Amino acid sequence: xxxxxxxxxxxxxxxxxxxxxxxxxxxxxxxxxxxxxxxxxxxxxxxxxxxxxxxxxxxxxxxxxxxxxxxxxxxxxxxxxxxxxxxxxxxxxxxxxxxxxxxxxxxxxxxxxxxxxxxxxxxxxx
Amino acid sequence: xxxxxxxxxxxxxxxxxxxxxxxxxxxxxxxxxxxxxxxxxxxxxxxxxxxxxxxxxxxxxxxxxxxxxxxxxxxxxxxxxxxxxxxxxxxxxxxxxxxxxxxxxxx
Numbered sequence: 001x002x003x004x005x006x007x008x009x010x011x012x013x014x015x016x017x018x019x020x021x022x023x024x025x026x027x028x029x030x031x032x033x034x035x036x037x038x039x040x041x042x043x044x045x046x047x048x049x050x051x052x053x054x055x056x057x058x059x060x061x062x063x064x065x066x067x068x069x070x071x072x073x074x075x076x077x078x079x080x081x082x083x084x085x086x087x088x089x090x091x092x093x094x095x096x097x098x099x100x101x102x103x104x105x106x107x108x109x110x111x112x113x114x115x116x117x118x119x120x121x122x123x124x125x126x
Numbered sequence: 127x128x129x130x131x132x133x134x135x136x137x138x139x140x141x142x143x144x145x146x147x148x149x150x151x152x153x154x155x156x157x158x159x160x161x162x163x164x165x166x167x168x169x170x171x172x173x174x175x176x177x178x179x180x181x182x183x184x185x186x187x188x189x190x191x192x193x194x195x196x197x198x199x200x201x202x203x204x205x206x207x208x209x210x211x212x213x214x215x216x217x218x219x220x221x222x223x224x225x226x227x228x229x230x231x232x233x
Contacts, residue, residue, distance in 0.1 A: 047170070047213060047224040062221040064127075096169055105176050111217045113160065114172035114181055 002027040004097050004117035011123050012091075018084040018124075022097030022117055029078055030055055035100035036080040037113065038071060040093040048093075050082065052100055087124045094119045128152050128216050132225035138233040143204050147228045149197045149214035158218035161190055161199045164227075165210045173212075174199065206232070 008020035022036070029036055037052035051061035053071040061069050070083045084091060098116040102109055129152035139145045149159065157177040162170035172181045174190040177197060187202045201208055209232050214225040 045211070045227055047215075047227075049215075049222040049224070060220050064221065105179065108156070108158075110158065110176040110179075111160070112172055112175040112181060113162070113170075113215070116169035116171070119169050 002099060002115055004099065004115060006095060006097050006117045006120040008095075008120055008122070010121060011125065012087055013126055014088055014124055015086055018082070018087050018091065018122060020082045020095055020097075020120065020122075022080050022082075024078050024080070024099070027099075028075075029073055029080060030075050033102055035102065035111075036071070036073060037098045037100050038069075038082045039096045039098060039113075039116075041096065041119070042093045050084075050095075053080065089124050092122065092124045094121045127221055128155060128219060128223055130214055130216055130223050130225040132212075132214055132228045134228060135226065136229040136231065138231045139204055140233045141204055141206060143233075144200065144202045145204065145230060147199045147201075147212055147214075147230075149192075149199070149225050151195045151197075151216055151218075154194050155216045155218035157193045158216055159190070159192065159197050160215045160217065161188075162213045162215065163208075163210050164213065170213060201230075 003025045005023045012018045035052040035054050038050040053059040068085045073080045096119045098113045101112045131150045133148045159177045161174040164170040178190045189200045211227045211229045213227050
């Protein structure tokens with residue numbers, strides 16, 4: 001079964017770039033039919049979708065991040081990554097990676113976010 | 127952005143009981159609605175997508191219904207492992223958005 005594992009620095013200074021990696025095992029990120037996504041959970045508990053990328057290259061981001069986020073796929077390592085530039089304390093959160101399946105149900109295309117990684121906490125502080 | 131509002135924010139129930147959680151979208155999202163369960167210190171787990179389709183491996187005690195703007199998640203025969211926080215999410219349009227969560231506690 002597919003498993004995802006996040007890795008990256010737990011502490012980042014304000015104005016720097018946060019870089020996280022999600023390593024996928026048990027399946028290939030080159031497989032068709034899946035997007036590869038990042039989601040974060042703020043200290044108060046709220047979940048925020050950051051964005052996702054298809055292996056064909058199509059990428060969608062949450063506009064709330066004001067173009068600071070970049071998601072990339074590395075098929076040679078079976079990993080995908082998140083770079084978030086110009087971080088502030090508001091970017092302090094637990095960051096999750098997830099696979100997003102797509103499929104047709106009753107003539108419409110649906111998504112399912114499954115599985116998720118265990119999450120990695122990131123603190124932005126000087 | 128589409129706003130997702132869950133009610134109640136928290137509720138308590140007894141083992142063996144049944145609960146219903148409501149999620150309302152700020153505009154019509156058809157059936158593009160998912161439900162997740164999250165336990166403390168763990169990642170969210172997918173329960174339902176397409177408003178009522180059970181994720182593989184999820185027991186049938188979980189059921190979802192609704193379309194348009196109003197949705198419900200029902201959990202029957204509550205067991206201790208079901209006490210967690212539940213989130214709804216719309217994926218009708220970008221950016222995908224989540225409800226604020228409903229915390230289910232043991233009475």
